Amino acid sequence: MSNPDFARLTLDADTKSFQAYIGAFRKLWAGPLYRALREEAITLGHQDLSDYPAFEAELQKRPKHQFFGWLEHNLQKMKYEGRWGIVQAANAERVGLEALVATPVGGNRLTEDPGLKLPDYYEENDFHQHPGGLREDPLAAVIYRESASASGGVVGKADLHARYVKALLGDETVRNVIDIGCGFGRSTFAFAASGPETTAVGVDLSGSCVRLSAHLAEGRTERDRVRFVQADGVNVPFADGSFDLFTSTMLLHEMPAAAIRELIAEAFRVLEPGGISAHLDFLPPPDNFLRALYLGHSDRNAEPFMRELAEMDMVAEHEKAGFVDVRIEPFAEDDQGLGERWRLPWTIIRARKPKDAVQ
């Protein structure tokens, strides 16, 4: 039985209206308001990259930027909170939904680790303003999935992950994929669907996420080729050389630089010689205005480590770990073209473990 609606929230009519209002406001924010702000920004001085601090200070004085920042922070917050927020919708069905997600998962698709020591950065941050993060609430993943699609969320876009797989692999296939920070499984499913014999392991710190992902695998064509494991991506329970693709989607920007370095080292360890490491994430382009919005997002949306990621030399970091052929490329999330509405600057960071690497 295909079950994409497993543990879906039942939003009442008022909640749907409210979430539609948030979504409509996000369109105004990311479209007309962004374009108006951009027009104003190009008239400012300090456009040279070396003058970034002065440019940012000028931009922040502008009323349009103040509206832009307010909306970015508060629309996200409103989406979750209040009487028509997603958290309240989950609470209204909490007893039944908790019982549902706690039901046993078939096959060998789920490995939980309730005693997993969570890293401090994960304990201390409610990334993208998700109340309580994805750590303890058994319904955290259910709420996350709803928030991703309820009002224009990025990760809710139906074909985002399939596009990433296509951009990364083209017509090639991979055999064994490990997908770190798998969330509610969309990226893992997309990689597993890329080839008839491709297996994919989704890994996440969140027990709620791996459990929901394993449930969602039920009824999917690739259900016997996916597994979900609760673990820290910097220390996964797999032998050296187990995979030919190590990947993550929207994970790096939620990790401090030290943890990213550990992740890169772990990728090198679990990849077989010739294997590929690839991350879909966000990096600021060489443009003061876009950089200001990128760094502003970090401050406004509880993504404190985006600044550290922006400062890292990802080519050098990968090469230091032993990787070769490191490439950093822009990624288009859809066919609508870039530039006319604000989106975070999608980037693919890919590298290859040398074929002659010592295992």
Added chain:
Amino acid sequence: MSDSQQAFFTDAVSEKLFQSLVALAAEVNVLRDRVARLEGRSECPNPSVDADAFVQHVFGGLAKP
């Protein structure tokens, strides 16, 4: 933890005023849809389309030069 007191406007009164306006409009939007359902104007109201027009009508001026 996210900072619920994060400020964006140069003065606190503007901040509170805008916050109140956005919250008030949210209430109005929910009530508009509720009235539409009660009056049976549509068998299947589309909150997304209605909300787009409503937000553009009320707040579109933010993006005007």
